[in-house]
Amino acid sequence: MTEIGLPSGVRACLFDLDGVLTPTALIHAAAWKEMFDEFLRQRGGGDSGEFRPFDATADYDAYVDGRPRADGVRSFLASRDIELPEGEEDDPPDRETVHGLGNRKNILVVRKIRDEGVKPYPGSVRYVEAVRAAGMRTAVVSSSANCKDVLVSAGIEHLMDVRVDGVTAVEKGLRGKPKPDTFLEAARQLGVEAGQAVVFEDALVGMDAGREGKFGYVVGVDRVGQAEELRKHGADTVVTDLGELLGRTA
Structure with a gap:
């Protein structure tokens, strides 16, 4: 089985959309x-x-x-x-x-x-497919009300078990990032505790949400040269592309 760069004990992966799965940022x-x-x-x-x-x-x-x-x-x-x-x-x-x-x-x-149109990051697609093959459940967590349309346009909707987005946040009265509410809701829907879930984010407020929510691991995705800031805001590790995690042990 391909190593996926995550610590043992995690059962779910929670992916931000814009800048993590797709270049829509x-x-x-x-x-x-x-x-x-x-x-x-x-x-x-x-x-x-x-x-x-x-x-x-x-x-x-x-x-x-x-x-x-x-x-x-x-x-x-x-x-x-x-x-x-x-x-x-x-x-x-x-x-x-x-x-x-x-x-x-x-x-x-x-x-x-x-x-x-929208095309996903190829490395992100490979990584999501690998974590699902490893038995992990997956969710997309986005503040965008257009999340579903982007997933469909990018052809990756089928790779997510759960979607928590801007529409969900309004319907359920969830606070947005930097608060962890939307990530916690995704973990709840996947049936896992926060400590059993990994947050994948490119935004500093996403790092803050991962830290405040006490998630098991937080991966910062650095697309714009802010690796040090991502670490300061709570990233356990920082990559420039999710494909870098393949073959890695945490």
């Missing part, structure tokens, strides 16, 4: 940038009068990556000392509210996924 970052840059230009640069665009790497990693959509909007706006009314979850995308901006971003990301 890049699509999300581009959609956030397009939405926020348009918003910031319309505001005339804010109090300083100077337009500072959204940084699709630094701002994305610090304020929105891995967070529920509305939390991402709030977090980035706070970094620019901008306050907006919350609005309602069904606010139209042209309304200047937290939910309005979030819905504007969602329209952009759905359009990009539809136009560009």
